[in-house]
Amino acid sequence: MLAPLLRASPFPRIEDISTPHASEPTAQSIEDELTREELRGLTTIFLGRSTVLAILSLWALTLPFERSGGYLLALLLFGLLGALPRLLVKHGLKQKIILALFVLLDVSVLTFLLIVPPPFYVDDWTPQINLRLPNFLYVGIYIIGMALSYSPWLVLLSGFMAAVAWSIGFAWVASLPASVLSSSRKTLDTGMSSEAVIASFLDRNTVSLTIWYNQLLFIFLVTVMLTVTVWRSRQLVRKQVAVERERSNLARYFSPNIVDELSNDHSDLDESNTQYAAVLFADMVGFTSISEKSSPNEIMLLLRAFHSRLAKVTFQHGGTVDKYIGDSIMVHFGTPEPRNDDPVRALACAEAMVGEIEKWNEERKVEGLAPIQIGIGLHYGEVVVGNTGHTRRLEYTVLGDTVNVASRLERLTRGTPSHVMVSNDLVSAVNSRGADATDIMPGLYPDTSRRVRGRTTPIAVWCRAAKT
Template sequence: MVSSGLAEFVRGLRVRRAAEWRASSENPFLLEALRKEKLEGQRIAAWARTVALAATGVLIAFQNANWSMLYFHGLLLVFIALGWAQLRFATVGRSRIELLLILADLVLLAVTLTVPNPFVAERFPTAMVFRFETFPYFFIILALATLAYSWRTILSIGSVVVVIWLVSVLGVALFGTTDPELGARVAAAFGDVPVLRGIVDPNSVVWSIRAQEMVIFFLVAAILALRGQRSNALLIRQADLAAERASLSRYFPPSMVDELATASSDVGAVRSQDVAVLFADIVGFTKLAERETPETVVELLRRCHAVIEQAIFANGGTLDKYLGDGVMATFGTPRISPADCANALAAARDIVEGVASANTGLVAAGLPPLQISVGVHFGPAILGNIGSERRLEFATLGDTVNVASRLESATRALGCRIVASDALVSRVGEGTQGAVTGGFRRVPALSLRGREAPIDVWVA
């Protein structure tokens, strides 16, 4: 029962470890968060170690004011150097150098605690080093590790310390110096109390206490590792939310991103609803691309897209997709609003005016000016995620989308910049109608390619 439970626990750790590595490799926000957390924690740990060891050095000097204590001051300097070396080589992921530095830390501490100062003339049984109860110094390293290392490393430190301390105790028991005369006196004094004799004997490493130290240390390390694993899970969740917000911010206005990121409903669920659809396209882009350099073409697209994006988001629209030199946007996705039609028409105006304003800067920079055409329509559409599991995309589909695209194309024949369907203009609220529709004139019965029945439109 115990062995199966332990096996299940180890298997769970491996699964969580694999999940974390997969998440960090797929999510750049998580990788960056882990990197910042690791470096900041390592920096704090290095300074904390330096301050703590400096204070320890001062304490040693006051308690034992003799030259032999310089041995320990030298060791303290080595520990400080190891701390800064760990900061220098800190990285997210597996690092052999970092692991070797941690191992050097633990081995050096074990040697410091179990090997007597070679500059002290007075000799006593080596096992007496355990009477000074120095093992808790390992807990300082463990505490510092929680500031910088992953839960896996903390658990590994717990295991490695147990092994190192076991080897150290065995080394003292087998190869340490002893004082048989003192041992004989203790045996004579406490011969009838074996337990007390084992504790008092200066030649004894007192295995029961050493075992207790190792067990308690490993349990504390395991508990801290579990706490670290839970913190990692929270960090992964926060990084996922950041990735979701970044993904949403590419399509939705900033004011809507937080609402959608925390919404309980599935935004990508397939549904049908009325939306306003806007298409914007650069007039004559094909010829422009033929005569201009690739760098110029891309620069023009970036500037034009920035103007269009600003107009769409400023009017509460959703940037559906870029279509080469064009853009498709929707108003009323994913949340329906009474002002969707007015917002779509206002965005169309802002796009045309924004591109006209941007042309001043383009000409000043030696770039050709741009002309933009916009088509806007309102009607029912199908919304939802399309594509395969490898690449899903939120899309707006249906006849309304096709009509909006045809209206944008009709601007060439009509000699205008904006064509809006009567279905959209008629739904502009009374309070904003004059401000939004000013400058538009009605064109009845416009025939569109692919449609039998003509539609009434407004042009500007």
């Protein structure tokens, strides 16, 4: 139990703390989403098919009904075949079995429509002529349409079923009594004259096996290319999700700007360099007394809530969270790439941190909880930036006197009504960039009574006046 100072429980519930990684996609969730995308693909295929069939039906209606009625009936049947598997799968029936069955029916009806002469063609038109027409390309269009399902196995199945159905239809036409079989090999073996070859080709009863071979090759190539394309697209989705998962995991330990550098495989982070940066330290005032009256789990929950709020504000202002040190947070602006407005954003971030804690305290007051106090120190100057530590456990950080000064400025807030102590160097840097430090942080004023300990060279200090 906690002391009356903290009332009931000053710590957030575990479910109230932000955990971005909790919603990270798992391998199973990715596969589930791809399965749902396949179902949505069936809807796309159905809509596309319905549009094409509607256009063909309007064209057929321009002909006498006694000649186009059977064709319209076949189009209607083809449309129903596209709707039924979508409805059955949507209601949870065995997806692959249902789809395989309807793909077989689909290509069977399509083959019938492409091979059997429709009644509105000219008289004495033969199925043998249909085998040589470019209407066979509709088989390829059908397979291409199946790619919209986003399912490699369905594209592969469609190509296989199309090859089987077309071969059966071709064999049926070839077996008709009037059919005359021919092929390029037969033409070469028999030594037919050019006139005889042309005459055979123009014969309305000729069935060319060579054409059938080419048609099967066409189906095979289209199917393989589309299957590989759909498979690769799914792999790219998985790869992209994996990259985002890695970025999400990195973001739990690094600032977004550092994550971007790591994700882009920039080697510059391994090279130390000297530059100017703004350094900010923020600390929970009175944390020692709070921790004496709290359990380890409660302390951890409070720190996570405190750090998460400050980190959120830091990221909003383009800062880098260097590290969490107990109840403190170290932030710098100007890394990994310095920007002209680094001191401006640092001062604005400090002001926003104070506002964030005040907002949090209002929420805690409603719950009858004790307020949380914060102390912030800010300095701007030259630092050394780079990785430190072992090659297997690196830490991207900034080092130098600027860091020490910022930390000591934060300690100056102890026992004072001011939440923020800012070095004159940072205030001057803000003003030199065309901004007004007192506009960014209202109530900021120079305090000559403050002195940074451990310094031979005095540093002028500015304080943020406490609200009354």
